[in-house]
Amino acid sequence: MQAGETVKQGTIMRQPRIFGLAGLLGASVFAGSLILLHLTHTDINWTRHYVSDFTNGRLGWVFVLGAVVHGFGNLGLSLGLRQSLDPGSLRAWAFLLFGLAAAGIMVAALFPIDPVGRYPTLVGLVHRVATIATFPLELVALFLFSAAFARHPRWRRRRVTSFVLSTVAAVGLAGFLLAFVLNRMAGLAERLALASFLAWELWVSLQLARSASGVEVAR
Numbered sequence: 001m002q003a004g005e006t007v008k009q010g011t012i013m014r015q016p017r018i019f020g021l022a023g024l025l026g027a028s029v030f031a032g033s034l035i036l037l038h039l040t041h042t043d044i045n046w047t048r049h050y051v052s053d054f055t056n057g058r059l060g061w062v063f064v065l066g067a068v069v070h071g072f073g074n075l076g077l078s079l080g081l082r083q084s085l086d087p088g089s090l091r092a093w094a095f096l097l098f099g100l101a102a103a104g105i106m107v108a109a110l111f112p113i114d115p116v117g118r119y120p121t122l123v124g125l126v127h128r129v130a131t132i133a134t135f136p137l138e139l140v141a142l143f144l145f146s147a148a149f150a151r152h153p154r155w156r157r158r159r160v161t162s163f164v165l166s167t168v169a170a171v172g173l174a175g176f177l178l179a180f181v182l183n184r185m186a187g188l189a190e191r192l193a194l195a196s197f198l199a200w201e202l203w204v205s206l207q208l209a210r211s212a213s214g215v216e217v218a219r
Helices: 002-040 051-056 060-084 089-110 122-150 156-182 186-210
Strands: none
Touching: 002 051, 002 060, 002 186, 051 060, 051 186, 060 089, 060 186, 089 122, 122 156, 122 186, 156 186
């Protein structure tokens, strides 16, 4: 009986690390797909076109695949953080909002943006709504997770880095919204915002992936 409990305990302790690896994989695959598409598409203007415009061009499936894997990776990351943090409202809301944002990433990928110059479609509307919702949902989740880190002894020393990266993401999102409203270099601003969000995701995923036993699993 004691041996069975030991095996079960070891399995539980490994789960956050597995979810951290899933988060690393998701963010890395998405970043890699964007790098590949930027290198192979000379018809996409980095300052004017959004990254979603890759969907309607050559190798569009690469973007869709990368975004879907990214969404699944973020779902895994949210589960890993949920297991690693103490129960409470901060953890619950952060987990919910981050999970919704992850689902939004996949919806935005599966419902492609309308091609430039074409009439708006229902599919394109779903894409826009999912994209508009995903950024703020994830941003709020980043700050909630950062606050939850401050209340957990194993995560407390990581809270400052998390808050800094979350603030960078907030600045990136504000810059993107401003560029969108002014219709000036919105594509570039979107890329900078994406990079700031990916930085937090990669960093937190790495913390989980490196800590099979260093991050305590909440009970």
